[in-house]
Amino acid sequence: MTNPAEGSVSVVPPGRVWTERSILAGPYPVEVAVAKDGTVYVASIMRNDVAVIEPGGTTVARRIPVGEAPQEVVAAPDGTVYVTNSVDNTVSVIPPGATAAAETIPTGEDPGRMAVRADGTVVVVNRGGRSLTVIAPAGAAGAPAPGAGAPAAARPGLSPRGQSEVLQPAVLLTELPGPDFRRLPPGRRPCCFAAPVP
Numbered sequence: 001m002t003n004p005a006e007g008s009v010s011v012v013p014p015g016r017v018w019t020e021r022s023i024l025a026g027p028y029p030v031e032v033a034v035a036k037d038g039t040v041y042v043a044s045i046m047r048n049d050v051a052v053i054e055p056g057g058t059t060v061a062r063r064i065p066v067g068e069a070p071q072e073v074v075a076a077p078d079g080t081v082y083v084t085n086s087v088d089n090t091v092s093v094i095p096p097g098a099t100a101a102a103e104t105i106p107t108g109e110d111p112g113r114m115a116v117r118a119d120g121t122v123v124v125v126n127r128g129g130r131s132l133t134v135i136a137p138a139g140a141a142g143a144p145a146p147g148a149g150a151p152a153a154a155r156p157g158l159s160p161r162g163q164s165e166v167l168q169p170a171v172l173l174t175e176l177p178g179p180d181f182r183r184l185p186p187g188r189r190p191c192c193f194a195a196p197v198p
Contacts, residue, residue, distance in 0.1 A: 002029040002042065009042055009053070025051045025060060035075040035096065043070040043083055050083055050094065066092035066101055072113050076120045076137060084111040084124060091124060091135065107133040 001010050007027050010019040027046040034040050038055030048068055051060045067085025070092070075081050079096030084107070091111060093103040108126025111133065115123045120137030 002032050004028045004030060009040070021058065023053060023058060023060065025053075026063075030071055031073050033073040033075045033081060035079045035081065036077065037079065037096070039079075039097075041073050041075065041081050041083075041094070043073040045069050045071060048085075050081070050092075062099055064094055064098070064100060066094075067104065072111075074114045074116050074122065076116050076122065077118070078120055078137065080120070080137070082114060082116075082122050082124075082135070084114060086110050086112060089126075091122075091133075105133075105135060 001012070002008075002025070003010060003022070005028075006022070007024060007029065008022045009025045009029060009032060010022050012018070013020050025042045026044040026049070028044060029042045029051065030045045031043045032040060040053040040055075040057075042051040042053065042060075043066075044051060047063070048070060049063045049065050050070065050073060052062050052064060053059075054061045066083045067088035067090045069085060069087040070083045071086050072084040073081060081094040081096075083092040083094065083101075084090075085092060085104075088104075089107055089109055089111060091105045091107055091114075092101040093105060094101050107124050108129030108131040110126060110128030111124045112127045113125045117123070122135040122137075124133040124135065126133060
């Protein structure tokens with residue numbers, strides 16, 4: 001867990017009720033995520049970066065610069081890490097084991113909390129815009145790799161009210177109705193739509 005005022009992360013072993021050790025993570029760490037391999041990612045809102053702690057580590061192994069005012073950090077099933085940058089209105093995408101963010105995806109206004117579905121789809125809550133941004137996982141059915149130009153088929157299982165649209169080389173896949181779509185420029189990961197939240 002994070003200790004923002006102390007600039008540290010506390011490590012609590014499974015089944016224990018006390019802290020085993022604390023690791024300095026930089027000024028005001030706000031959120032932490034643990035990938036499947038045990039790597040820990042800590043968002044530091046004051047440093048505009050993510051501290052990476054290796055499994056079993058006692059210090060920060062490296063820092064990955066992201067956007068301005070990172071808040072939420074989540075790890076997808078494939079190990080990809082997503083970070084909301086609340087001032088930039090973006091999400092930084094960090095591949096497993098990377099030393100830098102590979103992509104910056106635009107969102108709605110003031111992105112905050114995120115949820116990861118079992119298939120790796122990431123849902124971002126845009127607090128200021130009262131909307132959701134949905135980011136398709138890399139390699140998803142119907143989602144071409146960055147730079148690919150082949151048309152993509154719609155992902156199976158879409159509800160009757162869902163929509164899909166093929167762009168070259170980006171594709172938009174939605175599972176929730178919404179009038180406003182955010183298109184990525186060519187060469188960027190398939191993403192996303194913004195749907196007003198009642």
